[in-house]
Amino acid sequence: MTVEELLHKYDLKNTGCRKFILGEMLKSDTAQSENELKESYPDLFDRVTFYRTLKTLEERGIIHKIVLNDNSVKYALSRHHHEDNHLHSHFHCEKCDEVLCLRGKTQFEAELPQGFIMNEVFVVIEGVCAGCGIHS
Numbered sequence: 001m002t003v004e005e006l007l008h009k010y011d012l013k014n015t016g017c018r019k020f021i022l023g024e025m026l027k028s029d030t031a032q033s034e035n036e037l038k039e040s041y042p043d044l045f046d047r048v049t050f051y052r053t054l055k056t057l058e059e060r061g062i063i064h065k066i067v068l069n070d071n072s073v074k075y076a077l078s079r080h081h082h083e084d085n086h087l088h089s090h091f092h093c094e095k096c097d098e099v100l101c102l103r104g105k106t107q108f109e110a111e112l113p114q115g116f117i118m119n120e121v122f123v124v125i126e127g128v129c130a131g132c133g134i135h136s
Helices: 003-009 016-027 034-038 047-059 130-134
Strands: 063-067 073-077 088-093 099-102 122-127
Touching: 003 016, 016 034, 016 047, 016 073, 034 047, 034 073, 047 063, 047 073, 063 122, 073 099
Parallel strands: 088 122
Antiparallel strands: 063 073, 088 099
């Protein structure tokens, strides 16, 4: 799917900042931090526009936020997720810092107190990716 198709699907205006962020995310198979996204064009957009755009894309479900153990945040396209299953896992390589959305089922069971309702579960698996493991 192209940037324009994504924006049209979610009924969003085709702004420069949205096009830039989604274009960068479509180029990569890994999640990206705010700084990684801004590296290509650090002065292209002001901070407020950039952060508002990230928030809008997240609120619309086009991207999702991944909070790592050190509280750093990365963003990934939500294209691999099924509408009826919000539960998925991420893999964070402790050496190269890449974060991947994992396909397939995530096994997770939690017994919530009566009356509690689960909306989402975020699972981050920490380890070493195949590329970094080879070079160890």
